[in-house]
Every structure is written in C-alpha cells, then in structure tokens.
Amino acid sequence: MTAFADSKPPLTSAQAMAEANRCLFCSDAPCMQACPTQIDVAQFIRKIATDNLHGSARTIFAANILGASCARVCPVEVLCAGACVLNHQGREPIAIGRLQRFATDAAAAHGWRYFEAGKDTGRSVALLGGGPASLACAHELRRAGHRCTIYEQGASLGGLNVTGVASYKMSSERGREEAQWILGIGGIDVKTRCTVGRDVSLAQLERQHDAVFVGIGLGADAGMHLPGESLAGVHGAVAWIEQLKLGRVDTAGARACVVVGGGNTAIDAVRAAKALGIDDVTLLYRGTQAGMSGYAHEWEAAVLEGVRAEWCAMPTAFDGAHRVARVQCVRTDSKKQPIAGSAFNLPADLVLIAIGQGTLGQQLAPLEGIKTERGRLIVDAHGRLGRKGWFAGGDCSNGGKEVVNAAAEGKTAAHAIDAYLRGGSK
Amino acid sequence: MTDLSANTGGIKSPNPFWLASAPPTNSAAQVQRAFDAGWGGAVWKTLGIPIQNVSSRFGALNARGVPALGFNNIELITDRPLATNFKEIAETKRKYPAHALVVSLMVETKAEWQDIIKRACDAGADGLELNFGCPHGMCERGMGSAVGQEPRVNQEITSWAVEYAKVPVLVKLTPNVSDILPHGLAAQRGGAHGISLINTIKSIVGVDVENFRLDPHVAGRGTNGGYCGAAVKPIALHMVSQLAHSQEFKLPISGIGGICNWRDAVEFILLGSSSVQVCTEVMLRGYRVVEDMIEGLTQYMRRHKFERLDAMVGKVLPSFTDWGNLDLNYETVAKIDATTCIGCQLCLVACMDGAHQCIHPAADPTVRVPVVDEAECVGCNLCQIVCPVPGCITMATVDNGFAPTTWNQHEHDGMPLRPKKGSH
Numbered sequence: 023m024t025a026f027a028d029s030k031p032p033l034t035s036a037q038a039m040a041e042a043n044r045c046l047f048c049s050d051a052p053c054m055q056a057c058p059t060q061i062d063v064a065q066f067i068r069k070i071a072t073d074n075l076h077g078s079a080r081t082i083f084a085a086n087i088l089g090a091s092c093a094r095v096c097p098v099e100v101l102c103a104g105a106c107v108l109n110h111q112g113r114e115p116i117a118i119g120r121l122q123r124f125a126t127d128a129a130a131a132h133g134w135r136y137f138e139a140g141k142d143t144g145r146s147v148a149l150l151g152g153g154p155a156s157l158a159c160a161h162e163l164r165r166a167g168h169r170c171t172i173y174e175q176g177a178s179l180g181g182l183n184v185t186g187v188a189s190y191k192m193s194s195e196r197g198r199e200e201a202q203w204i205l206g207i208g209g210i211d212v213k214t215r216c217t218v219g220r221d222v223s224l225a226q227l228e229r230q231h232d233a234v235f236v237g238i239g240l241g242a243d244a245g246m247h248l249p250g251e252s253l254a255g256v257h258g259a260v261a262w263i264e265q266l267k268l269g270r271v272d273t274a275g276a277r278a279c280v281v282v283g284g285g286n287t288a289i290d291a292v293r294a295a296k297a298l299g300i301d302d303v304t305l306l307y308r309g310t311q312a313g314m315s316g317y318a319h320e321w322e323a324a325v326l327e328g329v330r331a332e333w334c335a336m337p338t339a340f341d342g343a344h345r346v347a348r349v350q351c352v353r354t355d356s357k358k359q360p361i362a363g364s365a366f367n368l369p370a371d372l373v374l375i376a377i378g379q380g381t382l383g384q385q386l387a388p389l390e391g392i393k394t395e396r397g398r399l400i401v402d403a404h405g406r407l408g409r410k411g412w413f414a415g416g417d418c419s420n421g422g423k424e425v426v427n428a429a430a431e432g433k434t435a436a437h438a439i440d441a442y443l444r445g446g447s448k
Numbered sequence: 449m450t451d452l453s454a455n456t457g458g459i460k461s462p463n464p465f466w467l468a469s470a471p472p473t474n475s476a477a478q479v480q481r482a483f484d485a486g487w488g489g490a491v492w493k494t495l496g497i498p499i500q501n502v503s504s505r506f507g508a509l510n511a512r513g514v515p516a517l518g519f520n521n522i523e524l525i526t527d528r529p530l531a532t533n534f535k536e537i538a539e540t541k542r543k544y545p546a547h548a549l550v551v552s553l554m555v556e557t558k559a560e561w562q563d564i565i566k567r568a569c570d571a572g573a574d575g576l577e578l579n580f581g582c583p584h585g586m587c588e589r590g591m592g593s594a595v596g597q598e599p600r601v602n603q604e605i606t607s608w609a610v611e612y613a614k615v616p617v618l619v620k621l622t623p624n625v626s627d628i629l630p631h632g633l634a635a636q637r638g639g640a641h642g643i644s645l646i647n648t649i650k651s652i653v654g655v656d657v658e659n660f661r662l663d664p665h666v667a668g669r670g671t672n673g674g675y676c677g678a679a680v681k682p683i684a685l686h687m688v689s690q691l692a693h694s695q696e697f698k699l700p701i702s703g704i705g706g707i708c709n710w711r712d713a714v715e716f717i718l719l720g721s722s723s724v725q726v727c728t729e730v731m732l733r734g735y736r737v738v739e740d741m742i743e744g745l746t747q748y749m750r751r752h753k754f755e756r757l758d759a760m761v762g763k764v765l766p767s768f769t770d771w772g773n774l775d776l777n778y779e780t781v782a783k784i785d786a787t788t789c790i791g792c793q794l795c796l797v798a799c800m801d802g803a804h805q806c807i808h809p810a811a812d813p814t815v816r817v818p819v820v821d822e823a824e825c826v827g828c829n830l831c832q833i834v835c836p837v838p839g840c841i842t843m844a845t846v847d848n849g850f851a852p853t854t855w856n857q858h859e860h861d862g863m864p865l866r867p868k869k870g871s872h
Contacts (some may be wrong), residue, residue: 043513047838049797050809050814071513107816110790111837 029190029323030094033383038124042071045116047327048107053118056105059086063102067121074255082122087161088154088429090130090200091183092369093122096190096426099319109332130199139209145443148173148231149219153181154425155237155416157204159439164207166440171211171231173218173376179205180408181239182417183425185264186214188290190297194267202215226388228411232369234405236399236414237432240422241380246282251375257375259283259291266294278302278369281377282337282347284314289321291374292329303329304368306351308336308358335361346373382418403437413439450749452549452742454488457642457700458616459575461548464489464717464757465741468644468704468725469552469591469620471523472735476536480543485735487741489548491725492537493646494525494579495564496591501527506731507664509651509679518651519677519728522666523555524585530564534571548723550618554579554591557749557769558608562764565612569771575615578606578640581622583646583674596622601636606638616641618702623687624650632691636699643691644702644725648674648685660683677728681706685719689768692720709737710744717757719763723803730835777850777866780827780843784819788840791816795831797842803830806868822846826870 026124033041045067053063062081069078082089098104106115128134145168149156152174153312160170175395178184183197214387216222218238225236243258245251257265259281265271279295282289295303303323307314310333314321325331332351338360339350381397391409393400399419401407407414415431417423454464466489467473467482474493482490501523509518526533537648541549551573555564562584568576580602582592595601602619609617619635621628624645632643650672656663662670684705691697703721707713716724729737754760784795796818799807806824810817819833832841 040513046792046794048791049793052791107790107792 041319052105053102061085063169063443074126076127090126091338092426098389139164143167145232148234151238152179153283154156155428155432159436160428175217225403232378233411244378253346273298279372280370291314305331307390308354454723461488464723468724468727472728472730482735484698486738491550497743499524505515520673520678522673522825537571550575554576555604577618581620593622603634603638610639620644628687640702646705689719710741720762748759772856775852779846781822781825787819788819793836798834
C-alpha cells in the first residue's frame with residue numbers, strides 16, 4: 023500500500039523533542055479548549071520534552087482513550103493547532119497531532135496500559151454500534167465499574183476508524199489494534215454480526231441491561247436518483263472507501279474519476295482515487311469552493327496532488343453502455359439551481375457519490391420518548407435521549423463529525439450513564 | 449573613526465577580543481587561524497609540566513531544548529612538549545606582531561616558575577597569565593585554584609613572576625571563593641599588572657540516572673569539573689564588578705565568563721573590563737563568531753559616540769551599589785500591549801503561582817489578553833521575563849509623589865516610604 027504512505031509521517035525522537043520544546047506551555051491553553059475531549063495538550067507536550075513519554079501518553083489517554091487514532095485523523099488545523107497562540111505571532115503552530123502520535127505510538131510500542139476497571143457495580147450497559155463513540159463510552163463505563171456489552175452489526179470493532187478513515191491518514195489495522203487495546207480493560211462483552219431489531223430486540227435490550235448507549239453512526243451513502251446510477255463504476259463514496267480499505271477495489275485501467283460532493287468524504291475520495299494512480303480526478307460540486315463543507319487544508323492538499331474541481335456544477339445523468347463512461351452535467355447558479363442550456367459532459371469510468379449518508383435514528387422509532395430530527399437522534403448536552411436509561415453519541419446524534427467528537431460524546435454520555443446508574447433504580 | 453584597540457596592563461591588541469587559555473589556543477595552527485578570523489589576542493593554553501589527559505573531558509548543561517547553555521570540562525593544562533609549544537609561540541608571534549599573544553603558565557616551585565617565565569619571554573610572549581584558577585585536577589597537585597584560594601600564596605607567586613618577567617603579568621583568578629576582592633588585592637600586592645577573571649566554577653554537570661554514575665564519566669567514575677559557558681555570565685559579571693568597583697583595587701581587568709556575542713562583551717567592558725576573553729562559544733561555534741563581536745561592538749561604540757574603548761570601560765559601575773542604596777519609593781507596574789499579546793497567559797500563571805497574584809483573566813472569557821491590577825502590581829518583572837513576545841510587556845514607572853528614599857536613608861533620617869503593595 024505504498025500509494026497510501028503516511029500523509030503526516032511519524033516524528034523521530036529528535037524531531038519530537040525539538041518540536042515539543044517550542045511549546046510555550048500556555049496557561050488554560052487555547053489548544054486544550056479547542057479539543058472536544060479537552061486533552062491537556064500543554065502538559066502532554068511538556069512531558070515529551072522532558073522524556074517522560076509514559077506520562078505524556080497517560081495525559082492524552084486520560085482525556086481521550088482514542089488518542090492514538092485522533093492523533094492521526096483529527097483535523098488539527100481547525101482544532102488544537104488552529105488555536106495555538108503561536109499563530110498570533112506569525113509562527114508555525116505546534117505540530118500537536120504529530121506529537122500526540124509520537125506519545126501514543128510509544129505507548130503502543132511499549133504496551134503501556136493505564137486504566138483498570140472499577141469495582142463491579144453489578145449494573146450493565148448495552149452499547150449499540152462498535153465505533154469510536156461506543157468504545158470511548160464503554161471504556162469510561164468500565165472505569166466506573168459497570169459491565170458493558172457492545173452490539174456491532176459488522177465483523178469487527180472500530181467503526182469508521184477501520185472502514186472509513188482515509189488510508190493516507192490511518193490504516194485499518196491501526197484502528198483494529200486500538201479497539202483491542204481499549205477492550206483490554208476487561209469486562210466489555212462484544213457481540214459482532216449482531217443487528218439490533220433482527221438478532222436482538224429493543225425490548226430484550228431494555229430487559230437485559232440497566233442502560234443503553236446508542237452509537238450506531240450513519241447509514242448508507244445517500245443516492246442521487248439519477249438516470250444511470252446503477253451502472254457499473256458508480257458507487258457511494260463511503261461504501262467504496264470501505265471496500266478500498268478491505269482491499270477489494272480494483273482501479274486498473276481507470277482513467278477518469280468524478281467525485282460528486284463538497285464535503286470531507288468527497289475530498290477523501292478524490293485523494294484516494296488520485297493515490298490509486300487515476301490520472302484525471304475531478305471534484306464535482308454544485309456550490310462554490312468557498313461554500314464547500316470540506317476542510318480548506320484538506321482541499322489544498324488534494325489540489326497539490328493534482329485533483330481538479332468543477333465548481334457550481336451538478337450531475338444530471340450517468341451515461342455508458344454497461345460501465346459508466348461519462349457524467350452529464352449542468353452548471354448551477356448562486357442558489358445551486360441548474361442553469362438552462364449549460365449542459366456539459368465529464369468523461370468518467372469511476373463515479374463516487376459523496377453527498378451525505380442516510381440516518382439510522384428511525385431504528386429507535388418504536389421507543390416512546392426518543393426524538394429524531396431528519397433521522398438524527400436528539401440528545402441533551404449529557405448525551406441523554408428522551409427515554410429513561412437511553413443515551414447516544416457520535417455521528418448518529420451529531421449528524422456526522424470527527425472521531426474526536428464521537429470520543430468526547432461517548433465519554434460525556436458515560437458520565438451521565440454513571441450518574442444515572444448510581445442515582446437510583448432503572 | 450572608532451578605535452577598537454585595547455590595552456590591558458600594558459598588553460596591547462587591535463581589538464579587545466582575546467581567546468581565553470583553553471583548547472582553542474592549544475597550538476600555533478589554531479591560534480593563527482583565530483588571528484586570521486579577527487581575534488585581537490590569544491592566551492596560549494596553560495603551559496607547565498605536560499600532563500596526561502583523560503578521555504571523556506567535556507559535558508554540557510542543556511535546558512528546554514537549548515544545548516550547552518552551560519559547559520563543563522576536566523581537561524588539564526597542555527599535554528604537548530614545552531619545547532614544541534615555545535617554538536610555535538615564537539613562530540606565531542613573528543607572523544602576527546600586532547596581536548596580543550599571552551602565555552598562560554602553571555608550575556609549582558619557584559625554580560620552575562623562573563625557568564618557564566624565561567622561556568615564555570624568550571619565545572616572544574606579549575604578556576603572561578598566571579593560572580591560579582583551574583578548579584580540577586591541577587588544584588589537587590597544589591596548583592591552579594589551590595593558589596587562587598590562598599591570598600598569601602597568590603601574592604608570593606605573583607611577586608616571583610613579576611620579578612622574573614620582562615612583560616606584563618596578569619593573574620587569572622578562580623571564582624571558587626566567597627569574596628573575590630581579597631584575592632584580587634593579593635595579586636595587586638604581588639605586583640601584578642592586571643587580573644583575568646573568572647576561571648571556571650567547580651561543578652558537576654550532570655548525573656547519569658540510568659547507569660548510576662556522573663555524566664560524563666571516565667570508565668564509570670567522574671569528578672568535579674570547571675563550569676563555564678553562557679550560564680556563568682552573571683557570576684562573572686558580578687565578580688568583575690566587585691573588583692572594578694572597589695576603591696582599593698586599581699588593576700585593569702580582562703573579563704571572562706560566558707561571553708557569546710558583542711553584547712555580552714559590551715556588558716563586561718561597561719562593568720570595568722578593558723579586554724574580554726572567550727572560550728566556550730568558540731568551542732561550540734568556532735573562531736568566526738568574532739566577526740559579529742567586532743561589528744557589533746563597533747556599531748555600539750558609534751551609536752553611543754565612544755571613539756575609544758577607554759571611554760566606555762567601567763561606565764556602568766556608578767549604577768552598581770548596595771541594596772541599601774536602592775530607592776524604595778521607585779515604583780513600576782507591568783503594562784501589557786494588547787495589540788501584540790498572543791494570549792498564552794504565561795504572565796498570568798507566573799504572577800499567580802510565582803509572584804504577587806495581580807494579573808487576572810479579562811472579564812470577557814473570549815478575550816485572552818490578561819489584565820494587570822496595577823494597584824497590586826509590585827513591579828517584579830516576572831511577567832515580562834516569561835512573555836514570549838519581546839516588547840509586549842513593559843514596566844512603566846509610576847509617579848507616586850514620594851521622594852526617592854533608600855533603606856539607608858530611611859533608617860538614618862526616617863524619610864517616608866510609599867505604602868507597600870501586594871503584601872496584605
């Protein structure tokens with residue numbers, strides 16, 4: 023997989039020392055405030071500088087048990103590093119993500135573990151979905167002494183960290199290792215290939231557990247319902263990236279790829295296509311560059327890699343014999359509406375549709391009290407759903423954010439669950 | 449025209465920048481390269497009965513990622529044959545007649561002093577420097593700092609040297625004493641023409657905590673060394689000032705200790721040095737650091753309209769006084785420039801944890817620029833010291849209406865003091 027070499031390679035010890043020593047050790051640091059999990063960044067960086075790597079990783083994991091994957095996949099440019107005060111002095115911000123990776127890699131290499139399960143409370147929590155939100159939640163619950171059962175419909179834990187994160191950010195293997203490391207706290211029962219509603223009913227969950235955490239993420243790629251969408255070579259981007267990470271994508275002979283959408287999944291898709299050696303890769307977005315929801319720093323990287331864009335244009339049909347050969351497009355106006363007479367074609371033998379994913383909130387529709395908004399689960403600031411004993415976090419309730427948001431919400435919900443379980447009976 | 453030429457006790461050099469007696473002045477090839485690079489003088493590495501050195505001689509103090517802020521050595525005097533040294537000194541002096549070539553000496557008996565001084569003078573030395581300072585190895589044999597710590601011995605050996613020498617004699621003092629003045633005065637009584645200071649400070653530069661031994665070590669054992677480098681400058685400045693400030697002490701001074709650049713050199717000169725000696729910075733960066741020293745000093749002198757070095761020697765000494773003569777009614781407060789503040793709040797935490805709790809977060813939590821409670825600010829400077837943005841925090845003088853009053857005046861005349869701040 024040399025095509026997917028690390029986009030941000032690990033720091034050597036000397037590099038990490040030098041970078042760590044640039045950190046000012048700000049008080050009440052803006053980088054920490056910008057982190058959804060509130061990692062004490064200044065403290066973990068100081069510990070790198072003093073060669074206290076064990077303590078450095080402890081600081082990270084104490085706030086975010088998914089600190090290793092977040093080090094790789096976090097958009098630090100808009101979070102911690104974006105808040106670094108050095109930006110205000112016209113200096114390069116501290117490479118916080120790479121330093122976090124340095125410390126957490128050391129922990130992995132040495133097999134350091136920091137946390138033990140709390141004294142058994144006799145209570146048990148079901149966690150639906152085996153992605154970052156549930157893993158963070160379960161780990162925190164185990165520290166509090168509650169038993170956990172994770173119900174995952176797929177074959178392995180890790181969620182999008184395994185199936186969805188762009189390969190140039192993190193390998194699937196790293197995501198699986200992290201999940202196993204988190205399970206190492208013990209007392210987390212895992213039921214994979216288990217679909218709620220088919221293999222276990224909502225009623226059974228309520229009977230068997232004292233509380234339920236919902237971390238089921240988002241559903242399948244949204245479709246466009248355009249002519250030719252079922253042609254070979256037209257895929258949902260999330261599904262395609264998953265297949266790619268499973269090693270099941272063959273792009274031999276592909277010459278032109280069009281990715282529809284303007285979000286971060288679309289950018290991941292164009293960069294992956296480019297990395298696979300496809301010469302002509304185009305992002306097709308109905309809005310302007312300034313209006314895209316994907317991160318500017320990611321898009322800039324894509325442009326440097328040779329990706330081009332058709333702004334203010336959208337597909338009207340996918341055209342080809344058996345396999346897609348071209349995308350019929352039309353220009354859009356400032357309201358993202360088609361402009362008559364502006365039709366044009368883009369050649370494409372691979373089309374990836376990245377216009378969003380479906381939601382899974384309707385799965386919980388039978389439960390009284392649980393509210394959804396366009397399929398997104400509505401939670402309060404503590405991750406509480408509208409039904410007693412039910413909590414949620416991650417993409418299924420935030421609509422699709424970063425791994426670090428899922429980790430933070432899982433942890434927050436764990437504290438609410440703990441308070442709920444200690445507060446009284448079910 | 450700015451004249452950089454220097455004269456310390458009759459030893460003249462085209463500029464005040466000399467290499468100190470140390471590894472950079474071990475051989476003719478080195479000293480000649482140094483003169484070519486611009487150094488005005490050199491003190492040849494100490495000659496005596498050649499010794500055998502150990503492997504593993506230098507160590508360093510690193511702090512916050514900056515290597516070798518302090519430096520440590522256990523190297524002894526020359527390990528090369530005396531005849532070779534003198535031949536090279538003679539050759540160098542012939543080639544560089546205008547440069548100051550001083551020879552550092554350290555022997556034990558009167559006869560040895562007589563012999564080695566004669567040979568040094570015959571080789572063409574412009575001056576001699578008596579090494580009464582080395583705090584490791586040689587002192588165990590009754591030389592170096594063992595002499596510098598005993599005013600009687602210092603005076604006696606100095607008087608021998610002055611008697612035998614045909615050139616000016618400088619005495620190099622050790623800082624490993626509680627008060628430098630008696631030692632400077634002893635050399636003065638012995639007839640010395642000038643003083644060099646400081647030599648290195650007795651030190652252990654580090655401990656290897658994994659292997660349970662000193663770091664660096666010689667086959668598992670370590671010993672105290674001589675500490676030098678940027679970190680010792682404040683100690684050296686104090687000792688230079690102590691001598692220069694004394695009414696009894698009248699000798700010229702060649703200042704040594706942590707000089708890394710032109711500004712350090714100017715500090716030594718303003719506190720009474722007529723020449724300066726550099727070792728560690730050259731060991732770490734090479735001879736070419738002198739280019740900046742010469743340019744920086746020249747520009748400084750032009751800026752302040754000093755045509756000759758003499759005009760600036762000791763110029764800051766009048767401001768150096770005892771604590772009891774400081775004005776207790778002088779008041780400053782910290783001012784934070786919000787336009788350049790980057791919001792790190794290092795000042796805030798330093799003031800809260802390490803000073804007088806008078807810097808606070810702004811009332812608006814979205815504003816990172818802290819607020820100084822000037823009514824409580826004691827003017828300690830800590831915030832300014834920790835601020836990473838030069839010029840962002842300034843210490844402003846406050847006109848509090850109280851007449852200047854020192855502790856001595858207050859004790860003697862009962863003159864009024866301003867109300868204390870930050871002491872409730």
